[in-house]
Amino acid sequence: MSERAWSPVSGPAGGPRVPARLPVRKDLSRGAGARPAAGGVDVERATRLQAEMTARAGRLKAWFGGVNPYVLDTLLALASAAVSAWAVFCDNRGWPWWVYLLAVSTAFSLPWRRRFPGGAFLASGIPALALSIVAHSAQPQVELYGVIGIYTLANLGRDWQRWSMLAVLVVANILGTHSVNGMLFSLLMSVGSFVFGSVVREVRRLAQLERERAHEVGLRAASDAARAVAEERGRIAREMHDILAHAVSLMVIQAEAGPVVVRSDPDRAVKAFDAIADSGRDAMVQLRRVLGVLKEEGTGPVLAPQPKLAELAAVVERVRQAGIEVELELAGLDLPGQRTIPADVEAAAYRIVQEALTNTVKHSGADYAVVRVARTAMALEVEVADNGLGVTADPSKAVAASSGGRGLIGIRERAAACGGRAVTGPGAAGEGFLVSAELPLGA
Template sequence: MPTSPPSSALRRPARWLPVVAACAVAAGLLQSTYNVLANDYRLGVALSLVLAVAQTVPLPLAPRRPLPAWAIVFAADLVGGFVLLSVDGVEGRAWPWTPPAMIGYLLVTAAVGLRENRRRLLVVGAATGATAVLPAVFPTRQENATQLLLFLLTGAVLLLTGAVRERGEARRALAAQREVSEAERARRTVLEERARIAREMHDVVAHHMSVITVQADSAPYRLGGVPPETGEEFAAIAATARESLTEMRRLLGALRGTDGTGAGGGELAPQPGLAELDRLAEATVRAGVPVELSVAPGPVPVPGAVDLSAYRVVQEALANVVRHAPGAATRVSVASDRTGVSVLIVNAPAPAPGTPLESGGTGHGLVGMRERVRLLGGELDTGPLPDGGFRVAARFPVAAVPSGPSVSSGPSETDPAEEAPAP
């Protein structure tokens, strides 16, 4: 049987708390308003009860429908002020607003300020200020200028609650924009990483496909005395390889978001692999991070795509150590068997407390690692350690990737900074 999540179950009672509080306030004001009208202003029992109900019962409506609640209370207070003109108890007392009516009016005004826009707040303030002319039109012998006091208090309440509402709206809008920006940044990072992986895999796969094409085309000439049927078979193999190479380039071009026509020579530069980890470790040591490297060769050659991706994971992990934990001792272990390649990078906490080279991060490096590993059907596990260090573990299967020698023999990009993770 489906159940609602705990968070939604907790939010349901919270939505009713303002209504419950408004009901409690209305009940208290109902009694005090009746007593003031009946005893102090010497209004009749029936009229006192009717006015008390009209001025206080709409208060529970204010948390959900503040503007209608304000209109009802405002009209009831005005009617009450005119009714009080017919009794003798108004002399020397507050008019047209009784003390309980002022309290209820300020409360419903606060609800309006927290929910409505500026234009409606101006209408409420103007309507409240218009009551200041009532004593001039209907002169009484009352002593308290409550209309001016209420106008000032209403303006202060509207300013305060309006500022609180606008601040909350601004914070919500900023949080929503931040979420959109983070989502867009993460999406752009994934696309950039996919484009980079597509370029590198293009180099790896294109190498093997080109070798197949050349061997199939040259086989009849190299071998000599090849029967016509066999020559036709070699020609078919070469044609299929060329067609596959064209389709692969078109597919990878779509993955990169380009037309697949290729770019500069940097896209065709040889890519690094696990054989280049020694140079990567040396560059990291020069950046101030001691690195212990352990590479255990496996019984079978590592496929080029896995070789490159494993190198990239190590490179990004070491770059993160340089940026966020400078000087931390780091251990890199690479082992392979007949089923896959395992990569483990573990760094200790920074040797001395201090300001890291980058105090914050967007997590794009981890996003790139995860995307790279996922595309090869592998698994990635990252997270902090109890002693304050960090761990990155990746496992690349080799069964799902065509095997073959790694084609990496040089730097990864034309930018030399890519080789060394130093900041």
């Protein structure tokens, strides 16, 4: 590229390419301080759900937590045995002792019903069947052992055990009773116990699903929060890099030039030191802007506005003071009837130009650069080109691409954060270095 020649290009042939459009979380790219949306996860609902489940578990523990289940089931077994023995005694037929033993044995397995629901049901059902055959009238009106056993198997048993039990109960109640009223009552007791146990089983299953869902939501919320923190740290790192790299590069160049001319050209030396001071003050203002978002919530930091494209003139002027002639062209930014450029797009364009000029000052060896920012109907186009070393065949001279690596990555990240793209590489005819970005203005 000649000293004064400039030909806008959209990107060098064979140069770097990035995806045309990347999906980006706009709430994170526009600034810090806002609570992330967590990818659609309702963090407050997850927290509330976990608190409700903890409260329910606490109430259940308060009601039953102090009672050993074996003690409770043993008391139920004693009550069932007493009811069965009392029914035999009240039958007034003078049943022998072994009938009493048979009636009481129906409750022997109840203390182990939770651990072995199927086995406990069979251990109660066999003596109950024998009692029904040899002393049908001596059975209690409400068979407590049967109600407990059916409920337990319906609640805790395996599916094949539950449905097999239900089928056997229905057939036995229909064929084993001596009257229609007795059949209906037996069906009501057995099927009702089965239904009640099934309802408790389903409630427990739903509660487990809610606990798992709450745990999963909590994990997702924590993951999204960690990802949001990482993205925000990356955003702040890019801001810090752009501010400090630009300011320090200009300060170093001016500081090196000042002592050389302090005797031969005092006015130029004074201007160099003034430029150092101006760069330092500008860097401090921008650092306060970035670091202000890290203050604790509620402290009310007063933040300066995001950088504007109108401020590029000051950036260009500081680069000129560093000895590089820069031409700035701003096209179509303030036409009547246009809506305002989004703040994140304007800030990204400012930083891209700033970083490109920083690389030009630090690495290119150029004495001339052109900055063009043009607004089209759908996008903001940014191009920065210089006449420096660019990307050459000599690796030691390819400073623009290698030494400025972090800055070029930051340029591409900033463009992607706005849903756009950035291309960096050789300028026209392979001379100099070009940074070209296209930032969509949104709907």
